[in-house]
Amino acid sequence: MKRASENKEFPYASKFVCYFEVFPDGTVAEISNDVRAVEPAFQRASEGTVKIYAVLPERYVSSLYEIDDINLLADAYGIARPDDHVHDISWKLSSIDDGRSSYASVEVVFLCGCKVTFDNIRKIAADLQRQKGWIMATSTGISCNYKPGGPEEYILRIRRSSLK
Numbered sequence: 001m002k003r004a005s006e007n008k009e010f011p012y013a014s015k016f017v018c019y020f021e022v023f024p025d026g027t028v029a030e031i032s033n034d035v036r037a038v039e040p041a042f043q044r045a046s047e048g049t050v051k052i053y054a055v056l057p058e059r060y061v062s063s064l065y066e067i068d069d070i071n072l073l074a075d076a077y078g079i080a081r082p083d084d085h086v087h088d089i090s091w092k093l094s095s096i097d098d099g100r101s102s103y104a105s106v107e108v109v110f111l112c113g114c115k116v117t118f119d120n121i122r123k124i125a126a127d128l129q130r131q132k133g134w135i136m137a138t139s140t141g142i143s144c145n146y147k148p149g150g151p152e153e154y155i156l157r158i159r160r161s162s163l164k
């Protein structure tokens with residue numbers, strides 16, 4: 001069995017990962033790839049009641065993984081965890097924003113050093129909703145401007161009516 005934390009590419013949020021939890025009496029229960037199922041399983045795992053495993057279909061064989069760092073799973077599903085920090089961000093409307101679409105294009109720099117990746121975009125969206133009231137689109141991918149020597153600037157799609 002492999003450890004998920006040792007696979008930097010482990011696609012926690014992928015629908016192709018089959019998660020299950022094992023209870024102390026040996027009972028096994030599948031966890032659907034849905035935050036409503038993952039969140040209670042994460043709570044049980046963080047209390048030490050269950051262990052979470054996953055089957056990851058790979059090119060020729062499927063591999064069994066232990067989800068040894070459950071915070072990575074929580075991040076992928078946008079589940080708040082106790083050690084949540086408050087992001088320090090600066091933002092402005094992007095020059096590509098048209099000023100009227102329901103989702104605005106916003107340039108965001110995370111002064112706190114956080115990065116937005118495919119795996120944590122739902123956590124970042126949940127954080128920004130909690131901390132700033134922003135409603136962020138998570139299905140449009142991630143665009144990032146790299147300027148030599150400058151900070152990483154993400155273009156996030158934020159519902160205009162939630163911007164303040």
Ligand SMILES: [Zn+2]
Binds near residue numbers: 110112113
């Ligand atoms: Zn941060």
